[in-house]
Amino acid sequence: MEAKSLLKKDWTPTPEAFDKMLSWLDADREKAGEEYEKIRQKLIKLFKWRNCRPEDDYADVTINRVMRRISEDVEASKDKPYLYFHGTALNVLREFWRKEQKHQTEDIENVTIATDSPQQKIEEDYEETRKAAKFDCMRNCLRQLPDETRQFIVRYHHGESKKDVRKRMAEEQNVPLNVLRIRACRVRVDLEKCADRCVAIKNV
Amino acid sequence: MKLVTEKDEMMRRYLLDEISDEERNSIEEKFLADDEFFEELDALEDELYFDYKQGNLSATDKTAFEKKFLATNADRQKADFAEAFLQATTEITAEKTAPSFWQSIVVFFDFSNASMRLGTAAASILLLCLFGFWVFRNLNKPPEIATVPEVPETQTPTPTPIDERIIEQKQQEKDDLEKKLEEEKQKAEQDANKIRDLEKQKEKIQKDIEKNQNKQIAPEQPQRTFIALVLSPGLRGSGAAAKVKLTPELKTVNLTLPIKKEFQEDDFKIVVRSVGGGTILSSNAKSGKKTAVSVSVPAKSLQRGSYEIALISSADNEEFASYYFNVEK
Numbered sequence: 001m002e003a004k005s006l007l008k009k010d011w012t013p014t015p016e017a018f019d020k021m022l023s024w025l026d027a028d029r030e031k032a033g034e035e036y037e038k039i040r041q042k043l044i045k046l047f048k049w050r051n052c053r054p055e056d057d058y059a060d061v062t063i064n065r066v067m068r069r070i071s072e073d074v075e076a077s078k079d080k081p082y083l084y085f086h087g088t089a090l091n092v093l094r095e096f097w098r099k100e101q102k103h104q105t106e107d108i109e110n111v112t113i114a115t116d117s118p119q120q121k122i123e124e125d126y127e128e129t130r131k132a133a134k135f136d137c138m139r140n141c142l143r144q145l146p147d148e149t150r151q152f153i154v155r156y157h158h159g160e161s162k163k164d165v166r167k168r169m170a171e172e173q174n175v176p177l178n179v180l181r182i183r184a185c186r187v188r189v190d191l192e193k194c195a196d197r198c199v200a201i202k203n204v
Numbered sequence: 205m206k207l208v209t210e211k212d213e214m215m216r217r218y219l220l221d222e223i224s225d226e227e228r229n230s231i232e233e234k235f236l237a238d239d240e241f242f243e244e245l246d247a248l249e250d251e252l253y254f255d256y257k258q259g260n261l262s263a264t265d266k267t268a269f270e271k272k273f274l275a276t277n278a279d280r281q282k283a284d285f286a287e288a289f290l291q292a293t294t295e296i297t298a299e300k301t302a303p304s305f306w307q308s309i310v311v312f313f314d315f316s317n318a319s320m321r322l323g324t325a326a327a328s329i330l331l332l333c334l335f336g337f338w339v340f341r342n343l344n345k346p347p348e349i350a351t352v353p354e355v356p357e358t359q360t361p362t363p364t365p366i367d368e369r370i371i372e373q374k375q376q377e378k379d380d381l382e383k384k385l386e387e388e389k390q391k392a393e394q395d396a397n398k399i400r401d402l403e404k405q406k407e408k409i410q411k412d413i414e415k416n417q418n419k420q421i422a423p424e425q426p427q428r429t430f431i432a433l434v435l436s437p438g439l440r441g442s443g444a445a446a447k448v449k450l451t452p453e454l455k456t457v458n459l460t461l462p463i464k465k466e467f468q469e470d471d472f473k474i475v476v477r478s479v480g481g482g483t484i485l486s487s488n489a490k491s492g493k494k495t496a497v498s499v500s501v502p503a504k505s506l507q508r509g510s511y512e513i514a515l516i517s518s519a520d521n522e523e524f525a526s527y528y529f530n531v532e533k
Contacts, residue, residue, distance in 0.1 A: 012462045015433070042242055045245075060498065064495070080237070085236065086233055090229075131284055134284060134285070135291055138289055157290065177212070182247050185247035
């Protein structure tokens, strides 16, 4: 289902509306911009975690709706703008579910069974090549990490009882488990970027 | 130290859709307001891909995960990343735990093993017996006297003048060789010093490379800044173009492009290019009704000058909208 079908047809974002929304988020334009980007990222995740895909489109629909309301001087609390975004996102979600339900009923008779095709085989082979390249790149990226970081991430993910290992690591580093988890996630994000760059260079 | 397991559990249930609507709303309100909580949730989602690939999810969680987190191509690539990561780190763990040659020998002679202890004792007794037998045999044997052939008197090695010359000659050769040997030794020592210096240089360069490589994948600083602008479609020079000021901190320029009603149904391509210059960025917009589209341009790809964003119809390759902005330093 298209996310844009949830938008009012007679309204398009304007520079003025966008500016107004930014001013509503923060008087300092730089801070407002940062806040806007953060809210967008969070909304994208919210829609993903609510099984509403493609999540970027629904996040944009939500932002456009908020932008429209703000431009129309609808009263919205300046203290907690995120609550306003959340309320709007929930409305978008409800509309998505209603339309999704309708689509499912319509589509139920048009179920097709996927069969193996030569094209599929080519795609599978390509996927295998890409996976192998990614593994090679990952190995190189891991070796490029400082020893301490590499030992940290390997220890975090391996071992018989991960729960115990992580608890011990948190105690050794004197940090709560959630901090340890965020650290591990940051290392993985950097590794993923490194591996993606490497795969792109390999031109797979 | 607080170990937040209860919170973990709640977040995990949120991600796997095992939570009431009320709890769900409260979690969402919390992560929209609290950046750290959002980051934790994001990290936990990321970890689920690893738990999935390591087979650590229950059957119910596995089904929920597959339905929710493997739905799109991007999701599947995330799972592939987790697989590659686990494979590579397993390899590293195996390398680290592989025993050295001596460790292998120690492991081979595992004396904690009873049968190995017995075997070793038997082998020792056998060796002792063989040695005893050899000693006994050698003690009872008549002494072997080396037989030297008798040398006739005429062959007594008294040096003749010719022999003396030969001896002198050989002595000279010996001296020369010793000298040469000394020279070669000195040369070898100099070479060894050179090798040591070169190795030191190599190590230094290697360290520099590693330092630079580590810099490449060092975690990004949280000082990410960007500019967000909405551009109006129009002709170049027809009005005041939006301005973007480049600063060292600026990383992303987010541009929202409103689309005229008559083109909202079209599929199109977004091309960002410098006026009279090359293409900076090109991407396909998803099909469907769009009243506006956003494009993020990395600041590092921009320089001072005028830029144009063109929307090109996928149907007929015709440019149907242009937007302009200027970059200043």
